[in-house]
Amino acid sequence: GENVEQHPSTLSVQEGDSAVIKCTYSDSASNYFPWYKQELGKGPQLIIDIRSNVGEKKDQRIAVTLNKTAKHFSLHITETQPEDSAVYFCAASSKGGEKLTFGTGTRLTIIP
Amino acid sequence: DSGVTQTPKHLITATGQRVTLRCSPRSGDLSVYWYQQSLDQGLQFLIQYYNGEERAKGNILERFSAQQFPDLHSELNLSSLELGDSALYFCASSVGDGSNQPQHFGDGTRLSIL
Numbered sequence: 001g002e003n004v005e006q007h008p009s010t011l012s013v014q015e016g017d018s019a020v021i022k023c024t025y026s027d028s029a030s031n032y033f034p035w036y037k038q039e040l041g042k043g044p045q046l047i048i049d050i051r052s053n054v055g056e057k058k059d060q061r062i063a064v065t066l067n068k069t070a071k072h073f074s075l076h077i078t079e080t081q082p083e084d085s086a087v088y089f090c091a092a093s094s095k096g097g098e099k100l101t102f103g104t105g106t107r108l109t110i111i112p
Numbered sequence: 113d114s115g116v117t118q119t120p121k122h123l124i125t126a127t128g129q130r131v132t133l134r135c136s137p138r139s140g141d142l143s144v145y146w147y148q149q150s151l152d153q154g155l156q157f158l159i160q161y162y163n164g165e166e167r168a169k170g171n172i173l174e175r176f177s178a179q180q181f182p183d184l185h186s187e188l189n190l191s192s193l194e195l196g197d198s199a200l201y202f203c204a205s206s207v208g209d210g211s212n213q214p215q216h217f218g219d220g221t222r223l224s225i226l
Contacts, residue, residue: 032212043114043202043217044155051212089155098143098168098210102155 002027002094006103014111019080021106023090024072032093033073034100035064037086044089048075077108085110115139116218118203124224130191133221137184137205143167144186145206145215146178150199161186162209190223198225 003026013019025033031052036044050057050064050073057064061080066073077084087107091100115138123131137144146158157170161180172178175193180186190197200222204215 034214036217041219043116043118043204043219045114046214046216049214093212098145098160099157099170100145100215101157104154 002030002092002099002101004090004092004101004103006090006106008106009104010107010109012109012111013080015080015082017080019075019077019084019108019110021075021088021090021108022072023074023092023103024070025092025101026071027092027094028068028071030092030094033064033066034091035062035075036089036091036102038089038105039086047088080110082110082112084108114216114218116203116205116216118201118218118221120221121219122222122224124226125193126226127193127195129193130189131193131223133188133190133201133203133223135186135188135203135205135218137186137203138216141205141207141216142184143206143208143210143213144180144184145204145210146172146186146188147202147204147217148199149202149220153199155202158188160210167209193225195225198223 034049038044063076090103117136143162158172160168200220202220204217206213
């Protein structure tokens with residue numbers, strides 16, 4: 001089945017700097033890649049997603065890039081703010097696209 | 113607020129017992145998914161229902177079962193509970209049958225087995 005690896009597991013950046021989180025996947029048939037943000041006591045919140053026919057997608061300070069050949073995708077957050085502190089999960093769909101396989105998460109801390 | 117409602121928020125019970133977790137999907141969503149989140153296993157897909165029918169199955173134990181009712185709410189039943197079943201259980205929903213569609217998560221039920 002699909003396997004998703006996520007790095008780093010923890011990341012601290014100064015407020016205003018950029019943060020990058022990287023994921024690799026194993027199933028070349030995967031074609032949908034969402035990113036989720038999870039705050040303490042809350043469920044994962046979808047922040048951006050990308051499909052395999054697109055190489056990059058941007059939404060304000062958040063962008064995701066996808067390299068299908070290398071089977072990796074990355075989340076980029078620019079001009080980081082304290083409210084960006086959370087755990088971020090990448091995921092990949094497998095088979096018919098119903099099942100999401102999640103990475104192990106990155107705890108992002110923004111230092112004021 | 114994702115629009116997905118899960119009850120109860122917390123559940124404390126003992127080994128060997130049975131519990132039922134409830135999920136109401138976002139208005140208009142036909143698919144419901146159940147996930148388990150634990151420290152050692154991360155977020156694991158359990159099962160998906162689409163418009164009342166089981167659609168996809170993950171690593172769901174035989175002691176666990178789910179169903180989706182005509183009003184589209186779903187219940188996850190966990191029986192013969194073991195200490196290792198302590199975890200956060202999340203429900204998510206999507207508009208269609210799930211094929212590469214955004215899934216929106218509720219805030220989960222925290223299950224503690226004593």
